[in-house]
Amino acid sequence: LPVEPTHEPELTAPIDLCTPDGTRLNPAARGWSRIPLHRANLRGRWGRTKRWDYWAILAGDLAIGLVYADVDYLGLASVWWGDLATGRTGGVDRAVPGAIGFHLPDHPGTVPLRHRDRRLELELFDDGPGPGADPRARANRAVTTRLRGRWTERDGRAAELDVQVHRAAGQESLNVVIPWDDRRFNFTTKAQALPAEGVLRLGSEERRIGGDAGPAWGVLDVGRGRWPYSTRWNWGGGAGVADTGAVVGIQVGGKWTEGTGFTENGVIVDGRLHKVGRELEWSYSWDRPMDPWTVRDPGGALELTLTPRLDKHGRTDAGVLRTEVHQVFGTWSGWVLDEDGGRHVLDGAQGFAEESRSRW
Numbered sequence: 001l002p003v004e005p006t007h008e009p010e011l012t013a014p015i016d017l018c019t020p021d022g023t024r025l026n027p028a029a030r031g032w033s034r035i036p037l038h039r040a041n042l043r044g045r046w047g048r049t050k051r052w053d054y055w056a057i058l059a060g061d062l063a064i065g066l067v068y069a070d071v072d073y074l075g076l077a078s079v080w081w082g083d084l085a086t087g088r089t090g091g092v093d094r095a096v097p098g099a100i101g102f103h104l105p106d107h108p109g110t111v112p113l114r115h116r117d118r119r120l121e122l123e124l125f126d127d128g129p130g131p132g133a134d135p136r137a138r139a140n141r142a143v144t145t146r147l148r149g150r151w152t153e154r155d156g157r158a159a160e161l162d163v164q165v166h167r168a169a170g171q172e173s174l175n176v177v178i179p180w181d182d183r184r185f186n187f188t189t190k191a192q193a194l195p196a197e198g199v200l201r202l203g204s205e206e207r208r209i210g211g212d213a214g215p216a217w218g219v220l221d222v223g224r225g226r227w228p229y230s231t232r233w234n235w236g237g238g239a240g241v242a243d244t245g246a247v248v249g250i251q252v253g254g255k256w257t258e259g260t261g262f263t264e265n266g267v268i269v270d271g272r273l274h275k276v277g278r279e280l281e282w283s284y285s286w287d288r289p290m291d292p293w294t295v296r297d298p299g300g301a302l303e304l305t306l307t308p309r310l311d312k313h314g315r316t317d318a319g320v321l322r323t324e325v326h327q328v329f330g331t332w333s334g335w336v337l338d339e340d341g342g343r344h345v346l347d348g349a350q351g352f353a354e355e356s357r358s359r360w
Contacts (some may be wrong), residue, residue: 003090003301003337007275008032008176008262014135016041017177017187017224021043021192025177025185032262033274035139038187040106040224047072050186051104052166052223053124055147057196058238058350059209059216061085063310063329064161064200066147068113068124069103069223071360074321075099077115077122079149081200084309086330090159090202092120092151095318108189108222108232109132109138109145111219121150141170145218163198163209165218167191170356172273173220174251175264186225193239193249193268194218215241217350218255224281231256231358235264236295236306238332240353246270250304250332252295254282267302267336267344274339278302286355289313289326290344293353304334304346306353328355 009031015038017029022043023331029038042049057064061084069076075096078264083091094197095103105111107129110133112125128143149161173191196218197210210216217239234254253264258279265276276297284293293306308328315324332349 003276003339003341004299005339006032006275008275008277011035011037012277014039018042022300023183024183025179027182029177029187030179030262031319032174032275034172034175036108036173036175036189036222038175038177038224039133040187042224042226043314044175045183045226046312048226050225050227052221053104053108054143055124055165056211056219056220056237056352057147057165058219058329058352059116059196059214060214060350062200062207063281063352064163065312066122066124066149068102068115068122070099070102070104071099071321072099074240075102075115077120079120079122079151080312082310082312082329084332085312089312090153093268104224105131106224107340108224109143119151123148138210140169143167145182146208147198157203159203159280160201161198163218165194165196165220165280167194168271171271172268174253174264174268174275176262176264178257178260178262178264180228180260181262184226184228186223186227188193188263189220189222190237190251191220192217192237192251193247194220215350220360229359231356231360233356234354235356236351236353238349240332240349240351242346246341246343246344246347248336248346250336250349252280252302253306254267254280255355265297267338267340269336269342269344274337284317286326289328293328300337302334302336304332306330306332306351323358323360325354325356327352
């Protein structure tokens, strides 16, 4: 049977996230879209504004995460990698007081993001149109994102990452504003199931990504907004080929969306987004994160279980900034429905799930 359409309003034209002075949520910006349409014209209220780009690469036994963010009082740049088969991890984290030198554009992906210091060189850039282009024109052309980094591992090995992530023309993503009130809100882009290829070098060791090394997928998480000081969220994603032959991207969220009337939930089937407007039921153990994580839609649009292989547990206590995250990487099994009621069964799709608890 066809899935019940979401109650959330769908936006189809470019729109400003904020009122003209940049301090409050534009009431007309409440909604979701299939391509990024919001211009994050955030101004003022220093200390509460968050601008965040996160990339993940899911490549069989290898998972990679990249962060480039400006949270007003800190700039954050990091590379992380984990070997799901052996449990080995590595990478480097950098925090710059005052976010000096960090710049994230109002339209994500329209200018290069660069950080360079003695510990880390990081560069993230698209080959798509620049900041003046209509976002609808940008969505209608293929775009390749280059993710490049150089750093030194804790054991002294020189490390290098060079990955290309491809978005086909017309590929849809989940874009939505989560409105806690007119002063606290977040716009996010969640892009899943983006083919990736490249290489990670760790000293003399070379890990190929995509191509002959097997399927690899890119994941993009964009955040632009003013968040509550205390946040707690769930997020999960991933991609794989279903029994129907369709490429399915998983995008599930929760906790901090409750009560707002909007969700970060949907599935992408062969590039088409199928939005889920209900809150999902998450079942897992914070204290035993390597146990299975199950996500279920009470309305019947999806039921998925992640079997973890590696827990990326992070904890930071830096005065005003406190965070703790369990992000587990593994494989999804279960099923999803598209908006026409077509059932797509997944078994061993690459992915992740997390709970984040933060004060920042």
